[in-house]
Amino acid sequence: MSHPARRIATQGYHPVSKFQHWLMALIWIAAWIIGFVAVHFRDTLNAHHELTIVHKALASTVVFLTLLRIVWRWKHPAPPLPSSMSPGMRKAAHAAHIALYAFALVALPLSGWMWSSVADKPIMLLGLFKLPPLVAPAPEFYGLAKMVHQWLSWTIGLLVVGHVAAAVKHHLVDRDGVLQSMLPTRNAAD
Numbered sequence: 001m002s003h004p005a006r007r008i009a010t011q012g013y014h015p016v017s018k019f020q021h022w023l024m025a026l027i028w029i030a031a032w033i034i035g036f037v038a039v040h041f042r043d044t045l046n047a048h049h050e051l052t053i054v055h056k057a058l059a060s061t062v063v064f065l066t067l068l069r070i071v072w073r074w075k076h077p078a079p080p081l082p083s084s085m086s087p088g089m090r091k092a093a094h095a096a097h098i099a100l101y102a103f104a105l106v107a108l109p110l111s112g113w114m115w116s117s118v119a120d121k122p123i124m125l126l127g128l129f130k131l132p133p134l135v136a137p138a139p140e141f142y143g144l145a146k147m148v149h150q151w152l153s154w155t156i157g158l159l160v161v162g163h164v165a166a167a168v169k170h171h172l173v174d175r176d177g178v179l180q181s182m183l184p185t186r187n188a189a190d
């Protein structure tokens with residue numbers, strides 16, 4: 001017989017880390033859906049670029065929130081994963097989280113910023129501040145920049161779907177406390 005009490009993750013993320021995770025998850029998912037609707041329902045719902053403007057205003061906050069989050073994460077490590085996970089699975093979970101930081105939270109918004117820069121289009125952070133272009137306007141790179149952002153948004157969308165599916169599996173199948181470690185109910189380690 002195994003000892004259920006020893007198999008579950010007993011510590012949670014720091015409350016600030018949880019707040020950062022859920023705020024950014026909300027912004028990220030909303031930005032993805034708005035970007036998708038802006039492109040694929042252009043004539044009906046985005047005739048005057050209103051959704052494109054909202055997409056850029058919201059999604060551009062991700063770069064700066066990520067900087068804050070990485071600084072915070074440096075000093076506040078994640079709680080240990082449950083001992084029921086094999087070393088290989090723990091390594092995979094760790095690698096997946098690094099990939100989320102690198103691709104979903106850094107590379108994807110930077111690729112959007114790059115696209116708007118080469119297209120010579122403004123990005124208004126939260127509709128308030130104009131971000132400086134990353135590079136000078138370059139119409140010859142428009143197609144490439146567009147392809148990179150669109151391709152990244154779809155592949156990283158799949159990564160995020162995998163991340164959410166893993167969290168649900170931990171909760172429903174493994175029942176190992178990993179989802180609770182990110183929920184407001186589980187306290188951080190003393």
Ligand code: HEM
Nearest residue numbers: 028031032035036038039052056059060109112113150153
């Ligand atoms: C500085 C940040 C960003 C900028 C400037 C930006 C810019 C853009 C622009 C201009 C479009 C095309 C909209 C249109 O043609 O009407 C677009 C599409 C899109 N963006 Fe972003 N974006 C940024 C960040 C993000 C982030 C963080 C995500 C993911 C959450 C994302 C996901 C998407 C998606 C899914 C599409 C539609 C792609 C397609 O299906 O063709 N973008 N983005």
Ligand code: HEM
Nearest residue numbers: 025028029073078093097100101104160164167178179182
């Ligand atoms: C409903 C949606 C989501 C659920 C249920 C969820 C759940 C979780 C859980 C349970 C953890 C802790 C995993 C562990 O310690 O092994 C976690 C961590 C993480 N999640 Fe999510 N998540 C969601 C959406 C997102 C989104 C949209 C992003 C970013 C695009 C994201 C990025 C991350 C990152 C980077 C970590 C690692 C945190 C760290 O260790 O610093 N999550 N998530």
